[in-house]
Amino acid sequence: MMKRLIKNGQCLIDGHLQVCDILITDDKISQIEQHITADVPVDQIIDAQGLFVSPGLVDLHVHLRDPGQTDKETVKTGSLAAAHGGYTTIAAMPNVIPAPDTPQRMREMLALNQRDGAVHMVQYATITTERGGDELVDMAGLKAAGAFAFSNDGNGVQTAGTMYQAMKQAAKLQMAVVAHAEDDSLTYGGVMHEGSVSKRLGLPGIPSVSETAQVARDVTLAAATGVHYHVCHVSSAATVQVIRAAKAAGVHVTCEVSPHHLLLSDEDITGDNAMFKMNPPLGSEQDRQALIAGLLDGTIDLIATDHAPHTDAEKAQSMLKAPFGITGSETAFAMLYTKFVKTGLFSLAQLINWMAVQPAALFGLNAGRLTEGAPADLALFDLTTPTTIDSADFLSKGHNSPFIGEHILGKTVRTLVAGKDVYGSKH
Structure with missing residues (x-):
């Protein structure tokens, strides 16, 4: 059983951003609380201080x-x-x-x-x-x-x-x-x-x-x-x-x-x-x-x-x-x-x-929810640090975007699918 704990992230609770911790057990969200003290050892702690944790x-x-x-x-x-x-x-x-x-x-x-x-x-x-x-x-x-x-x-x-x-x-x-x-x-x-x-x-x-x-x-x-x-x-x-x-x-x-x-x-x-x-x-x-x-x-x-x-x-x-x-x-x-x-x-x-x-x-997909029991499919966004869209950062083969060079907030820092890192842990 794999346990990962996301600490200090900002989550949308009832439409408002609140600091919360999220415990992931294998591929599911097992607990969402303002503060989680793990009763059992966790395999990894992800510090999401200052980041928005989204479904x-x-x-x-x-x-x-x-x-x-x-x-x-x-x-x-x-x-x-x-x-x-x-x-x-x-x-x-x-x-x-x-x-x-x-x-x-x-x-x-x-x-x-x-x-x-x-x-x-x-x-x-x-x-x-x-x-x-x-x-x-x-x-x-x-x-x-x-x-x-x-x-x-x-x-x-x-x-x-x-x-x-x-x-x-x-x-x-x-x-x-x-x-x-x-x-x-x-x-x-x-x-x-x-x-x-x-x-x-x-x-x-x-x-x-x-x-x-x-x-x-x-x-x-x-x-x-x-x-x-x-x-x-x-x-x-x-x-x-x-x-x-x-x-x-x-x-x-x-x-x-x-x-x-x-x-x-x-x-x-x-x-x-x-x-x-x-x-x-x-x-x-x-x-x-x-x-x-x-x-x-x-x-x-x-x-x-x-x-x-x-x-x-x-x-x-x-x-x-x-x-x-x-x-x-x-x-x-x-x-x-x-x-x-x-x-x-x-x-x-x-x-x-x-x-x-x-x-x-x-469309009846088991996705898009940040709730206990839901799949551990999460995105961590930085809503405060300015950055610029650069095609050199694209993972797509396509660079055909009119937004290259735009100054933005909301850069993706990390993405987890079924509790596993698919973007960001090494970027």
Whole structure:
């Protein structure tokens, strides 16, 4: 039996920071008290003086590129990057090659995740074969093989009938349909949000209606089927309105927002810089404010990174040629803490609710809780020492972040998964 004692950390108790000690026995939190005097010898004491001890963060949206694009990321590097950001549970999207669209491929994917993953991992299956077209996967077989939920992330399901049938099957299986909402007929080959900035820069724009129109379709189908429908990376004010109305009507819809859509708008794009190219694109400042308001009023349920690593060479290209996506695992907590908690817009308790408690609770994961008996999945953050985001510190293979060089608080000092160090003890 392994016992570790975390001393003098600051924990959120009833929404307020209080100094506490945490005793870990093997892989579980066995005791949380203001002061613990170990009756039996402990194997290790971790001094957390001045550090915030959080439940490990939970990210429902990461891209690990493995198998198929391991020059961008691997299960090992992506999960280590998550640990570096304070995440202890992540959900891997299925846009890998080959995609986990059959029970056998799902079993192989889960074996790879188990072998190389530094944190707890759950795995999405696709909705359709190879994440495109209209041929539905064997949903029952994929659930039996261990799929977490169904998503074609990176692609919207283009045909309403296909989505309707997928939702009917998923509802019977009590599985969630997790959607990248994008109507391809409304994107017009764009590379950023359509608006005054895209016009000024001479870059083709994507109208936000490409997202909103498909969400409006899907919440109607979700109402008809009773499925748990989850919207990925909501980016526009109009989409927030559609989801707010659907929730008021009793539709089982949840949604997430990414850190970059909360932190940035298209006004931050001052030139042809692919570090600002992501899908959905950064919206207007009005959209950004609507996303913040949606979080605060409960329309938006949680924050997920949409961690999307690419090679340096790919992102050195023009926005016209570079792939969509930015990394997020290693910068999310610190950026959001610095820009929103320190400025008084969010409380620390709200941020942890959106980044740990809610993602776990809404998807039935045994994670995101700092309570006795819970898994010993913990992150220790330094909320007071200023530091600078440096790509040299990244554990991800991807350096494609617009936040490099930002001065932040909230650096991850240590991350524990199932009571074991996965980041920080040697860093």
